[in-house]
Amino acid sequence: xxxxxxxxxxxxxxxxxxxxxxxxxxxxxxxxxxxxxxxxxxxxxxxxxxxxxxxxxxxxxxxxxxxxxxxxxxxx
Numbered sequence: 024x025x026x027x028x029x030x031x032x033x034x035x036x037x038x039x040x041x042x043x044x045x046x047x048x049x050x051x052x053x054x055x056x057x058x059x060x061x062x063x064x065x066x067x068x069x070x071x072x073x074x075x076x077x078x079x080x081x082x083x084x085x086x087x088x089x090x091x092x093x094x095x096x097x098x099x
Contacts, residue, residue: 025095027087030080039077048074 034040039048051074059067059075087093 025083025087025093027084030084030087034077034080034084037073037076037080039073039080041073044073044077048077051075051078 038044047070056075056078059071060079064072083093
């Protein structure tokens with residue numbers, strides 16, 4: 024189960040509340056967001072990834088703060 028405090032800690036680690044990241048995320052089109060998400064992280068530098076991470080973390084935070092339990096499954 025993912026709780027909102029976990030998402031906030033990750034947000035702080037990636038410094039996604041930085042003003043530059045906030046502006047970049049606001050300017051990020053949904054198509055560009057999807058393109059980056061569908062590619063490998065290795066294809067992008069951190070300045071491209073941080074706004075994408077910000078949007079992902081905001082969506083996770085919204086889901087974790089909702090009435091349903093948010094469960095994450097990951098397999099390496």
